[in-house]
Amino acid sequence: MHLAEGGQSVSDWPRNRQAAADRAADETFTNTVRDKEGCMYMLWGQHLYLEMAEANGKEQSHSGTLSTDVEALPDAHLLNESVQSFSFEGLTVTVPIKGSKEERRIIDDVSGVFRAGEMVALMGPSGCGKTTLLNLLARRETNLTPTGKTYVNGGELSRSTFRKISSYVEQEDHLIGSLTARETLDFSAKLALSRSITSAERRRRIDALLASFGLVENQTTLVGTPIRRGLSGGQKRRLGVASSLITCPKILFLDEPTSGLDSAASFEVINYLKNVCKQNRLIVICSIHQPSTATFNLFDTLYLLSSGKLCYAGPLTETSSYFSTLGYEIPHFYNPAEYLLELINVDFAQDKAAATKQLQGIQTSWHSSEKHKAITQSIATVKSEKTEVVLEAQRTRNQILIPFILLHRSFVKSYRDVFAYGVRIAMYLGLAIMMGTVWLRLSTHQDSIQPFVNAIFFGSAFMSFMAVAYVPAFLEDRASFIKERNNGLYGPASFIIANFLIGIPYLFLISILFSVVSYWLSNFYPSGAAFMYWVMWLFLDLLAAEGLVVLMSSLAPIFVVSLALTAFANGLWMSVGGFLVSPKVLNVFWKYWARYIDYQAYVFQGMMVNEFSRRNYQCGEGCHCMYPSALEDQCMIDGDAVLQVYGYKTGKNGEWAGILIAIIFAYRLLAWVVLKLKKT
Numbered sequence: 001m002h003l004a005e006g007g008q009s010v011s012d013w014p015r016n017r018q019a020a021a022d023r024a025a026d027e028t029f030t031n032t033v034r035d036k037e038g039c040m041y042m043l044w045g046q047h048l049y050l051e052m053a054e055a056n057g058k059e060q061s062h063s064g065t066l067s068t069d070v071e072a073l074p075d076a077h078l079l080n081e082s083v084q085s086f087s088f089e090g091l092t093v094t095v096p097i098k099g100s101k102e103e104r105r106i107i108d109d110v111s112g113v114f115r116a117g118e119m120v121a122l123m124g125p126s127g128c129g130k131t132t133l134l135n136l137l138a139r140r141e142t143n144l145t146p147t148g149k150t151y152v153n154g155g156e157l158s159r160s161t162f163r164k165i166s167s168y169v170e171q172e173d174h175l176i177g178s179l180t181a182r183e184t185l186d187f188s189a190k191l192a193l194s195r196s197i198t199s200a201e202r203r204r205r206i207d208a209l210l211a212s213f214g215l216v217e218n219q220t221t222l223v224g225t226p227i228r229r230g231l232s233g234g235q236k237r238r239l240g241v242a243s244s245l246i247t248c249p250k251i252l253f254l255d256e257p258t259s260g261l262d263s264a265a266s267f268e269v270i271n272y273l274k275n276v277c278k279q280n281r282l283i284v285i286c287s288i289h290q291p292s293t294a295t296f297n298l299f300d301t302l303y304l305l306s307s308g309k310l311c312y313a314g315p316l317t318e319t320s321s322y323f324s325t326l327g328y329e330i331p332h333f334y335n336p337a338e339y340l341l342e343l344i345n346v347d348f349a350q351d352k353a354a355a356t357k358q359l360q361g362i363q364t365s366w367h368s369s370e371k372h373k374a375i376t377q378s379i380a381t382v383k384s385e386k387t388e389v390v391l392e393a394q395r396t397r398n399q400i401l402i403p404f405i406l407l408h409r410s411f412v413k414s415y416r417d418v419f420a421y422g423v424r425i426a427m428y429l430g431l432a433i434m435m436g437t438v439w440l441r442l443s444t445h446q447d448s449i450q451p452f453v454n455a456i457f458f459g460s461a462f463m464s465f466m467a468v469a470y471v472p473a474f475l476e477d478r479a480s481f482i483k484e485r486n487n488g489l490y491g492p493a494s495f496i497i498a499n500f501l502i503g504i505p506y507l508f509l510i511s512i513l514f515s516v517v518s519y520w521l522s523n524f525y526p527s528g529a530a531f532m533y534w535v536m537w538l539f540l541d542l543l544a545a546e547g548l549v550v551l552m553s554s555l556a557p558i559f560v561v562s563l564a565l566t567a568f569a570n571g572l573w574m575s576v577g578g579f580l581v582s583p584k585v586l587n588v589f590w591k592y593w594a595r596y597i598d599y600q601a602y603v604f605q606g607m608m609v610n611e612f613s614r615r616n617y618q619c620g621e622g623c624h625c626m627y628p629s630a631l632e633d634q635c636m637i638d639g640d641a642v643l644q645v646y647g648y649k650t651g652k653n654g655e656w657a658g659i660l661i662a663i664i665f666a667y668r669l670l671a672w673v674v675l676k677l678k679k680t
């Protein structure tokens with residue numbers, strides 16, 4: 001093959017007549033080349049872009065540059081061939097004004113058309129409605145009820161179909177800090193791509209994305225955790241964008257992709273994005289706050305908003321001339337974005353009334369402008385020329401595999417990120433040493449009975465209370481889940497299953513470590529069977545406690561609130577669990593509901609039976625036995641007598657363990673219901 005000198009066979013290059021024909025009509029193509037077999041290649045800038053198989057073509061129409069950078073060849077899988085336009089009309093959102101019966105329009109009658117290969121900036125002062133508009137366009141779930149319509153190729157799409165052709169990059173990237181850049185893309189690819197994609201093809205796509213976003217040299221660098229420095233802010237942002245492209249969206253939404261970055265890093269992010277947008281004919285829509293001039297100039301189109309209304313919508317290059325016709329000349333050597341934002345911002349104006357009047361003038365002028373009329377006309381045209389959106393057939397994935405892919409990812413995270421389980425293992429080990437040394441070598445004298453009961457309470461209820469330490473790690477995982485669910489990767493069932501499975505080995509390890517240290521130091525009943533029963537109760541206890549954290553943090557995914565809710569629930573279970581108030585004394589209100597669903601109660605009574613059903617205690621000098629029992633005449637206390645005081649029966653281990661397992665599953669099931677219903 002004559003042009004395949006860059007190391008890639010021509011047969012590997014994308015072949016698609018329709019797309020090639022579309023491109024041929026595109027003026028941006030600067031050069032075409034034919035090889036001796038008549039295949040036509042188009043050169044665009046540095047890139048050899050596409051071939052069109054036409055056997056009868058003439059010899060080379062242009063020699064072009066054959067030293068094309070094959071590494072930077074556009075990634076064929078990203079190529080958008082199905083979405084030609086994305087339009088919307090009359091988008092309006094109204095919210096009630098607090099303390100009054102009136103309403104406020106936070107988005108007011110916004111319309112527009114975006115075409116394939118267009119880079120759009122939604123810009124405006126803080127609070128003007130950029131994020132709200134972006135969410136409306138992306139059809140994200142919110143508590144708002146918008147009016148107006150969106151169209152793809154002139155036709156309306158269901159939300160689920162729209163999700164398949166679009167992706168949303170949030171301001172917070174929610175990347176997993178303990179994965180490398182390559183692993184991040186690899187896991188996203190495994191979650192997103194169908195079984196029909198081979199691992200070689202997956203690797204090729206990942207390579208292409210790493211190359212497209214300038215991350216090849218950093219592919220083995222960790223994203224970064226609070227204690228391990230990883231990628232820079234700009235690299236993380238690029239990785240976030242790259243991973244959202246793994247699903248091959250045709251329309252990409254980005255909420256302030258440059259926030260928190262300096263101007264050089266911002267430029268890089270948008271520049272990489274622009275290249276990918278152009279090469280693949282994607283529609284890229286970014287809300288952006290205050291870009292530098294260089295970054296601003298990378299966009300093709302500007303939608304300028306203030307107080308929810310459009311002030312301008314059209315090519316960026318025509319912004320200056322449009323505003324000069326209104327009498328606002330953008331000064332030379334002045335950042336145009338900054339000038340425009342100052343022009344339409346009323347919040348910080350010294351003379352608010354004058355600024356409001358000026359803004360209203362700009363908005364009215366826009367509404368009656370030729371450009372606005374042209375947009376209305378374009379929307380009518382795309383609607384009248386409506387074409388179907390052809391979805392790629394390869395979007396079906398093996399749903400059964402997804403929990404295992406998530407499990408694999410959580411496993412990598414769990415051993416690399418000390419905050420995932422390491423800190424908790426250390427904390428429980430510390431508690432074990434503390435418990436073992438505080439309740440050190442208790443004896444079988446009756447004076448040790450109460451300390452044994454106290455130690456059992458500590459080992460059951462207090463241990464479950466400490467599960468609140470899992471809240472931050474779960475909230476981080478939940479944030480990744482919400483992002484990935486919104487981009488259509490997987491649902492709450494896969495997330496809950498993987499989250500449950502990954503906890504099992506670690507909680508078992510914690511149970512063993514804690515028990516090995518504390519059980520023998522405190523001198524609980526010294527037998528292998530009794531020790532294993534203790535481990536079992538503790539393990540079930542921790543599984544239930546983690547389930548409670550998952551439920552509470554799913555209900556209220558705000559750190560302080562989920563912490564407070566979990567602590568409250570555990571405090572309640574602790575109070576009615578049988579130690580602080582004996583079940584015989586507990587009042588009927590709590591006794592007849594709370595105690596039956598209190599997981600801590602089953603663990604406490606299981607551990608109590610484990611200790612006291614197996615041995616007797618000496619009453620000591622004078623034979624004043626604290627608990628009356630049949631062994632009193634032998635100056636001993638039968639351990640069962642202690643259990644009778646609490647009303648605990650023996651021989652019920654199986655029943656109690658079964659109830660505990662049911663509670664563990666109930667917590668997970670409830671968490672699944674919450675995540676299913678709560679979409680944000």
Ligand SMILES: Nc1ncnc2c1ncn2[C@@H]1O[C@H](COP(=O)(O)OP(=O)(O)OP(=O)(O)O)[C@@H](O)[C@H]1O
Binds near residue numbers: 095124126127128130
């Ligand atoms: N769900 C909602 N209910 C009530 N008001 C809302 C809601 N969402 C947004 N708003 C209001 O709408 C206005 C626009 O908010 P939005 O977040 O879209 O602005 P923004 O331009 O993205 O701001 P920033 O640049 O500061 O992030 C704000 O005044 C905000 O308080």
